[in-house]
Amino acid sequence: MSLRGWSANLPSSLSPPWNRNPPGLMGPVVGMSPDKKAGSPGSQGGACGAGTLPEAESASSPLATSLDRLGRAGTGGAGTEGETTEDEELTNLNWLHENLLQNFSLGGPEDIEGSPDEHPLSSSSSSSISSSLSGGQAAERDPLKSKPPFSFSLLIFMAIEQSPSKSLPVKDIYSWILQHFPYFSSAPTGWKNSVRHNLSLNKCFRKVERSLGKTNGKGSLWCVDPEFRPTLAQALRKQHFPNTHAFYTPPASPPSASSPPHHLLLMEQGSALRESDFDAATAMMLLKSASEQHSDPYDQEGPIDLSRRGEVVLVSRDPQQDHNYSSSPPPPLSRDVPSARRAQAPGPVGGKRVRLRHADLDEELKEAAGSLLHLAGVRPSLQVPKQRGRKSRKISRK
C-alpha cells in the first residue's frame, strides 16, 4: 500500500497534512517555475558545516551529550550530508529508545513497552528512509516530498539546535533543511528567502557576529535566542504532537494488540518515511530542550531536577504560543517583528517564563513520552499536527 493508499483510508482530518493538502499545497513550489538555481541546494548540502563553519564543526558544546550525538547524526551535523546513514539514525533512535524511554518513567512502563523486541522502530523508521527513497515508485515518493509539517521557524530552530555550536550560518541552515526535508531540494529557492525572512524577523533567532575573521558581511551565524528556546521546543512539540495525549493515554488495548492501529500498519509498510524523520528531529528537540533547560547557561533558573516535580521553568502554555512561539510580552506578536527583535535587549529577559504547575509538568513529560512513543512507531492514528501550512496557493498571484 502506498502512502497515498493509506492516507486515503484515513479520514481527512487524520490524514497527514502533506497528504491532505492537495497538489496545491505549496502549489507555487510545485507549479512554479523550476528553481533557477536548482543546483544550489544539492550542492550546498554537502557543505553542511564542513569547512565553511569550523566553529560549528569543532565547537564542542557543553551540551554535547548523547542527545547531541543524536542531533549530529541526524543532521549530519559536522559531517557531510551523505554521511548520515540510516544506520546512524537507527542507532540514535535506539539510543533514544534505550536510554530515554527507560529513564522516563512517568506514566509507567506499560506506556512504552509495546514489546521492545517487536518494536516498530526496528523494522521501520530508519530503514524506511532509504528504502522509500531508493524505491522506484516515484508516485509514492511524492507525498514524502511534500512540505514538512513544520514552519520555517521550527525548521530553523531544529537546524540550529542540532548544530554542535548551537549556531549556524544561513547556508548551513539551508543544508540542514535540505538534508532532512528533501522536499526543499526540489523547491524553488523561494524557501531560502523564507528562511532568511524568518531569521530576520523572528525574534527567536539572533544573529551572532562571526569572530573568525569574518565580520558582519556575509555569513553571520544565527542562533536561537535562549529565551525562546523552550518556547520553540514547545512549539515544535505542539505542532507535531498536538494531541499527544490521545495516544499517550494507555489505550484499552495495547497498540501492538490484535487490532493494530493505522499507524502501525503504516510503519510496517515503511511508509512513514517523512514522519519518522520528523519524529527523530522532534523527539530530539523535545529531549534536548528538556536537557538543555538543565544545562542552558543562559537559564538563570538553575538546573532542573526532573525527579523533583515541583517547579520547572518552562514556557508558558498560553494557547497563543501554540502558534506563536515568538510570542512574548514586550514586542508585538505580529508576524513581522522586525526591529522589535533587534531593539529587544539580547539575553535572558525575565518575565517571559512561567512556572508550570505540577500538572503542567506532568503534561509536558507525558508529551515527551508520547513523542518517544511516536518515535517508536506508536503513533496516534496519524495525528498530525494541525498543519498551519497553506493548503493551496494560487499559482498565479500576480
Next chain:
DNA sequence: GTCGCACTAAACACCG
C-alpha cells in the same frame, strides 16, 4: 467576517 499567523515574493542594501 475578522484577525493573527505562516508563508511567499520581491526589492533593496550591504559586504566580500
Next chain:
DNA sequence: TCGGTGTTTAGTGCGA
C-alpha cells in the same frame, strides 16, 4: 560586477 546575505514590505491563504 556578482553572488550571498540580511532587511523590509506587500500580498495571500488558512485556521481560530
